[in-house]
Amino acid sequence: MTATPAPAPRTAAPLPSPIKIALARAAVETKVLFRERDAVVFTFALPIVFLVLFASIFSGVAEGTGVTVAQLYTAGLIGSGVMGTGFQNLGIGIAGDREDGTLKRLAGLPMPRPAYFIGKIISVLVMTVLQVAILLAIAVLFYGLELPSEVSAWATFAWVFVLGVSAAAVLGIAVSSLPRSGKSAAAVISLPFVVLQFVSGVFIPITELPDWLVNAASIFPLKWMCQGFRSVFLGDAGAALELTGSYELGRVALVLAAWLIGGLVLCVTTFRWKGRRDG
Amino acid sequence: MILPGWILGGMKHAIRVRGLKKRYGEVQAVAGLDLDVAHGEVFAVLGPNGAGKSTTVEILEGYRERDEGEVTVLGRDPARPTREWRSRIGIVLQTADDRAELTVRETLRHFATCYANPRDPDELMEQVGLADSAGKRIRQLSGGQRRRVDVALGVIGRPELLFLDEPTTGFDPEARRQFWDLIAGLARDGTTIVLTTHYLEEAEALADRVAVVARGRVVAEGDPATLGGRGTAKARVAWSEGEIETDTPTAAVLELSRRYDGEIPGLTVTRPTLEDVYLRLIEAGEPLADGAPQTVGSAS
Numbered sequence: 001m002t003a004t005p006a007p008a009p010r011t012a013a014p015l016p017s018p019i020k021i022a023l024a025r026a027a028v029e030t031k032v033l034f035r036e037r038d039a040v041v042f043t044f045a046l047p048i049v050f051l052v053l054f055a056s057i058f059s060g061v062a063e064g065t066g067v068t069v070a071q072l073y074t075a076g077l078i079g080s081g082v083m084g085t086g087f088q089n090l091g092i093g094i095a096g097d098r099e100d101g102t103l104k105r106l107a108g109l110p111m112p113r114p115a116y117f118i119g120k121i122i123s124v125l126v127m128t129v130l131q132v133a134i135l136l137a138i139a140v141l142f143y144g145l146e147l148p149s150e151v152s153a154w155a156t157f158a159w160v161f162v163l164g165v166s167a168a169a170v171l172g173i174a175v176s177s178l179p180r181s182g183k184s185a186a187a188v189i190s191l192p193f194v195v196l197q198f199v200s201g202v203f204i205p206i207t208e209l210p211d212w213l214v215n216a217a218s219i220f221p222l223k224w225m226c227q228g229f230r231s232v233f234l235g236d237a238g239a240a241l242e243l244t245g246s247y248e249l250g251r252v253a254l255v256l257a258a259w260l261i262g263g264l265v266l267c268v269t270t271f272r273w274k275g276r277r278d279g
Numbered sequence: 280m281i282l283p284g285w286i287l288g289g290m291k292h293a294i295r296v297r298g299l300k301k302r303y304g305e306v307q308a309v310a311g312l313d314l315d316v317a318h319g320e321v322f323a324v325l326g327p328n329g330a331g332k333s334t335t336v337e338i339l340e341g342y343r344e345r346d347e348g349e350v351t352v353l354g355r356d357p358a359r360p361t362r363e364w365r366s367r368i369g370i371v372l373q374t375a376d377d378r379a380e381l382t383v384r385e386t387l388r389h390f391a392t393c394y395a396n397p398r399d400p401d402e403l404m405e406q407v408g409l410a411d412s413a414g415k416r417i418r419q420l421s422g423g424q425r426r427r428v429d430v431a432l433g434v435i436g437r438p439e440l441l442f443l444d445e446p447t448t449g450f451d452p453e454a455r456r457q458f459w460d461l462i463a464g465l466a467r468d469g470t471t472i473v474l475t476t477h478y479l480e481e482a483e484a485l486a487d488r489v490a491v492v493a494r495g496r497v498v499a500e501g502d503p504a505t506l507g508g509r510g511t512a513k514a515r516v517a518w519s520e521g522e523i524e525t526d527t528p529t530a531a532v533l534e535l536s537r538r539y540d541g542e543i544p545g546l547t548v549t550r551p552t553l554e555d556v557y558l559r560l561i562e563a564g565e566p567l568a569d570g571a572p573q574t575v576g577s578a579s
Contacts, residue, residue: 013395035380102377110366
């Protein structure tokens with residue numbers, strides 16, 4: 001362990017490009033995510049378990065529309081899955097990175113700081129794409145879900161998905177600074193997520209909620225994400241089940257984009273690279 | 280690289296600190312600290328817990344903002360770090376227990392992607408004694424192996440300046456010796472090293488110069504062999520029936536030998552250890568001039 005090579009003479013060699021580092025971060029984050037095997041299994045299993053439960057408890061077709069329970073819950077559970085990986089898992093994960101010194105170590109590297117966030121968001125995208133693919137496969141195979149055939153529906157799916165994952169991820173990054181420690185993160189971050197699922201049309205159709213709850217839920221992104229996904233999987237026939245009789249896709253885009261921008265601002269202004277006990 | 284004179288002037292020292300102050304609420308953690316570290320030097324910062332060592336080092340590393348004072352590290356103010364500046368500095372944090380699912384090799388390769396001219400990860404693993412653990416996940420490593428990873432990550436970018444914050448806490452004696460060899464090797468290659476430690480023998484083995492920090496100030500600074508008047512202090516000659524302090528221990532031993540007609544029972548001849556000097560310094564808390572004559576405490 002003695003013969004260390006002499007440091008090369010300092011040249012003006014340029015630092016690696018930020019894009020290269022961001023992609024390296026994405027590769028590492030994704031690898032780490034999939035190596036935590038129990039977390040992967042449960043993340044993938046959660047929406048499937050809910051789908052099985054709801055499809056067993058409720059059955060049949062919504063009156064006059066031909067919309068099945070499987071359609072309704074598939075759309076809602078995709079929204080909840082996006083929020084789960086983007087907001088909940090990411091928020092808790094980053095709080096853990098802060099607690100155990102991962103963030104502090106990264107902050108000491110000649111790494112452009114946005115590279116860390118981009119790496120996290122890409123890894124969440126990969127994870128969520130797989131989660132949704134498995135959910136859709138189960139819904140099609142066992143619950144007779146018919147996937148839309150029009151290109152326009154899939155285009156809608158794509159933008160709602162990307163916008164939804166991005167907004168959820170930046171909010172997850174922002175919320176990670178809230179818990180006082182890594183240990184309390186799961187409790188702090190799970191409460192708003194669970195409540196949102198109840199009021200945003202994931203578990204309970206939004207038409208069955210009192211007005212004030214609907215109004216409150218309409219502030220948050222999950223309600224709009226689910227609405228966007230319903231437009232994809234329920235089709236025109238299901239629009240009658242919406243409160244306004246329409247999927248309001250323009251408004252979906254607007255609200256999700258607003259949360260994305262607001263979340264980015266929060267990340268930039270409030271993100272902490274060190275734990276609270278670390279000053 | 281040809282540099283204009285004004286830059287070279289500012290680069291005479293790797294680190295220059297004047298009147299550094301930092302307060303946390305009611306606690307004045309750093310209270311007017313001065314420090315100079317020359318290029319290529321191994322500099323140890325000693326001091327009790329809460330003396331301001333880690334705060335000072337974290338300010339130098341660019342992790343913490345200071346309240347007052349002038350600080351220059353490799354020609355820059357660390358409060359305004361750039362990527363280029365960070366790439367010239369290596370940091371080994373005091374506590375790093377990230378439970379990564381990556382292997383040692385993957386981690387080193389990943390960190391290497393951030394630097395312009397990194398060391399070869401495989402060679403580096405060989406040098407720090409991690410070659411056999413290359414494929415192990417960081418999570419599965421022992422404490423000593425973890426620390427080797429920390430050091431490897433600290434030096435992978437070929438830093439000009441390496442910070443080591445209590446690097447060998449929790450090591451067994453053998454691991455500590457191996458670690459010292461590693462650091463000595465880096466120093467021979469010209470890396471400037473700033474080390475904080477609780478272990479005085481570590482400072483003595485590695486450092487060209489030490490600074491003792493107490494209550495947020497440097498109370499003594501110099502060569503560990505002569506710190507606080509250690510080099511010129513009286514020797515203590517002790518035997519089973521008494522002890523004396525003297526400038527001429529050889530004469531005293533000869534005299535005793537005559538008295539006992541040969542072997543002196545229980546003979547020891549000692550000079551104050553770095554620990555004796557250190558304990559006195561942090562108790563006194565007053566700045567002392569290096570090399571000032573000192574009397575040695577009679578009890579030990």
